[in-house]
Amino acid sequence: MKIAIVGAGLAGLxxxxxLLEAGAGDITVFEHREGPGLETSHANGALLHPSxxxxxxxxxxxxFLLTNLGNERSxxxxxxxxxPSLLGWGTRFVRESSPGRHRAHTLANVHLALRSVQLMAGLREQGLExxxxxxxxxxxxxxxxxxAMGQEQARWLQSHGVPSRVLSRDELLAMEPAIEPVAATLAGAWHNERDESGDAYRFCQALGARLASRGVVFRWNTAVEALLAERGAGRGAARETLRGLRLxxxxxxxxxxxxxxxxxxxxTLAAPxxxxxxxxxxxxxxxxxTLPADGxxxxxxxxxxxxHIAVVPVVGGRLRVAGTAEFCGExxxxDPGRIGNLRQLLLQVYPALAEQAARVPMQEWTxxxxxxxxxKPLIGATRVAGLYLNTGHGQIGWTTGAASGELLAAAVMRQPPPIDAAPFLPARFGL
Ligand SMILES: Cc1cc2nc3c(=O)[nH]c(=O)nc-3n(C[C@H](O)[C@H](O)[C@H](O)COP(=O)(O)OP(=O)(O)OC[C@H]3O[C@@H](n4cnc5c(N)ncnc54)[C@H](O)[C@@H]3O)c2cc1C
Incomplete structure (x- = not known):
C-alpha cells in the first residue's frame, strides 16, 4: 500500500x-517547511503530562471566556x-463542557497519554535521544x-492509573530547591510521578532521521495544495474515495x-x-x-x-516557560504584550531569576x-475512503503523539487497536 502523510510535526512523524512498526512499507511524508518539527511541535512546553x-x-x-473577553492578562x-470563525466550533466546544462529557473526554485522553508514555520508554530503550x-x-x-479541587481531581486520576502524591514543604524543597523563595506563599503542591519532559523539536529531528534511515521518504519544502477524491464505482458509488494529492x-x-x-x-485541506x-x-x-551558571x-x-503556565528545564541548560491560549484565528x-505577560509569570515562579532574565536574551516563540x-484528537478513518486523520491534538500533542501514531497505524493497516479507538474516531463528528 502506498501511503502519504501530510505534515512532519509530532502527529505526522x-x-x-x-505505520512502519505495523508493517507498512511505502511511506512518503510531505512537509511544506524545510525540515521536521518547525511549526507547533517546535518549542512547546516540553512536558508529557498524563496528569x-x-x-x-x-x-x-x-x-470564563466572556468575563475575560479582550483581557490581555487572562x-x-x-x-x-x-x-465569526469560531461560531460553529464554539457551540460544540461549549456543548462538550458538561461535567459528564468533560470527564469522559479526560479519561479517554488519559488512556492515550499513558500508552504514549509507555511507547516513549520503548523509543528511548532503542536509543532515541x-x-x-x-x-x-x-x-x-x-x-x-x-x-482542594485539584486534589479531588488528582485522586480521581490516581484511580485511573495516574499516580501523584501531596508534597510537604520539605519534600517540595528537596525535589525543587529553586522554588524556595515562593514556597511559603503556596497553598500546596504535589508530585505527578508519571509526567516526564523532553525537547519535542529534538524528538522530531531524531525520529525523522530514524524514519528516513528505515526507508520513509521525506519531501521537504513541498506543500500539499489539495486532496484528490472521486466518486467510487460500483457498490461504493455513493462514497468519495481518495486517489491522491495535488502539490x-x-x-x-x-x-x-x-x-x-x-x-x-x-x-483547509479537508474542506473541499x-x-x-x-x-x-x-x-x-x-x-x-539559557540559564546562567550564577543563578x-x-x-x-x-x-x-x-x-496557567508550565516551567520546564530542557536539555542544554535551558529553562522553558510556556502557556497562555488566545483564540484569535490564524x-x-x-505580541510583545503577551510575551511581557509570560515573562512576568515566570518571575512569579522563580523571582530569583529576575536579574538573569534581564541580562540573558530569551527566545520568543508562538x-x-x-x-x-x-x-480529544481526531484519529482514524474518515468517510472519504482512503483518507485518515491524525490531528486536533490541541495542548496535549506531545503527551499523546506516540500513541496517536500507533492508533492511526492500526486503523490504516486494519489491525486491532492497542487501546479503545472509539473516543478518537473522526466519525463522532460525522467525518
Ligand atoms: C505554547 C505551546 C505549548 C505547548 N506545550 C505542550 C506540552 O507541554 N505538552 C504537550 O503535550 N503538548 C504541548 N503543546 C501542544 C503540542 O505542541 C501540539 O499538540 C503538537 O505540536 C501538534 O503537532 P502536529 O504535528 O499536529 O502539528 P505541527 O507540529 O504544526 O505539524 C503540522 C505540520 O504540517 C505542515 N503542513 C501544514 N500544511 C501543510 C501542507 N499543506 N502541506 C505540507 N505540509 C503542511 C506544517 O508545516 C507542520 O510542520 C503546546 C503547544 C503550544 C503552542
Missing amino acids: CAAHG AVDPWNSPGILR PVLLRLRAL YGAAQRGSISIYRDASAF AGGREESFDAVVLAAAWWSV VGLNLPVRPAKGYSLTL PQPRTPILDNGL DRRI GLRPMCADG
Whole structure:
C-alpha cells in the first residue's frame, strides 16, 4: 500500500513511525517547511503530562471566556475579531463542557497519554535521544480552594492509573530547591510521578532521521495544495474515495491512503472533500532562557495551576516557560504584550531569576495549537475512503503523539487497536 502523510510535526512523524512498526512499507511524508518539527511541535512546553490532559472546555468555560473577553492578562483570551470563525466550533466546544462529557473526554485522553508514555520508554530503550527526563512534574497551587479541587481531581486520576502524591514543604524543597523563595506563599503542591519532559523539536529531528534511515521518504519544502477524491464505482458509488494529492505547482501524485496530520491547516485541506473538521487554532507562547551558571538551576518541571503556565528545564541548560491560549484565528505574530505577560509569570515562579532574565536574551516563540472542539484528537478513518486523520491534538500533542501514531497505524493497516479507538474516531463528528 502506498501511503502519504501530510505534515512532519509530532502527529505526522509518529504516524509514520506507527505505520512502519505495523508493517507498512511505502511511506512518503510531505512537509511544506524545510525540515521536521518547525511549526507547533517546535518549542512547546516540553512536558508529557498524563496528569493534565483534561480538555480546556471545563464546565464553566463559557462564563470564563466572556468575563475575560479582550483581557490581555487572562491566561485564556478570546478575541472579538475571531468570533465569526469560531461560531460553529464554539457551540460544540461549549456543548462538550458538561461535567459528564468533560470527564469522559479526560479519561479517554488519559488512556492515550499513558500508552504514549509507555511507547516513549520503548523509543528511548532503542536509543532515541531527545533530552528526556523522568522526574515527574510538580503542580503548585496558590489558592487553598483550588488546591482542594485539584486534589479531588488528582485522586480521581490516581484511580485511573495516574499516580501523584501531596508534597510537604520539605519534600517540595528537596525535589525543587529553586522554588524556595515562593514556597511559603503556596497553598500546596504535589508530585505527578508519571509526567516526564523532553525537547519535542529534538524528538522530531531524531525520529525523522530514524524514519528516513528505515526507508520513509521525506519531501521537504513541498506543500500539499489539495486532496484528490472521486466518486467510487460500483457498490461504493455513493462514497468519495481518495486517489491522491495535488502539490503546490500543480503536480498530482496517486496514493492508496493519505494521513492528514497538518495540524490546524488540515481544516483547509479537508474542506473541499466535504469534511468540516472541528479544529481551530489556539495560539500559545513560550520563552526559552539559557540559564546562567550564577543563578538558580531549576531541575523539576513545575505546573503552576493558578498562573496557567508550565516551567520546564530542557536539555542544554535551558529553562522553558510556556502557556497562555488566545483564540484569535490564524494570527502568528509575536505580541510583545503577551510575551511581557509570560515573562512576568515566570518571575512569579522563580523571582530569583529576575536579574538573569534581564541580562540573558530569551527566545520568543508562538505556536497554534490545533484544538478539536471536544478536546480529544481526531484519529482514524474518515468517510472519504482512503483518507485518515491524525490531528486536533490541541495542548496535549506531545503527551499523546506516540500513541496517536500507533492508533492511526492500526486503523490504516486494519489491525486491532492497542487501546479503545472509539473516543478518537473522526466519525463522532460525522467525518
Ligand atoms: C505554547 C505551546 C505549548 C505547548 N506545550 C505542550 C506540552 O507541554 N505538552 C504537550 O503535550 N503538548 C504541548 N503543546 C501542544 C503540542 O505542541 C501540539 O499538540 C503538537 O505540536 C501538534 O503537532 P502536529 O504535528 O499536529 O502539528 P505541527 O507540529 O504544526 O505539524 C503540522 C505540520 O504540517 C505542515 N503542513 C501544514 N500544511 C501543510 C501542507 N499543506 N502541506 C505540507 N505540509 C503542511 C506544517 O508545516 C507542520 O510542520 C503546546 C503547544 C503550544 C503552542
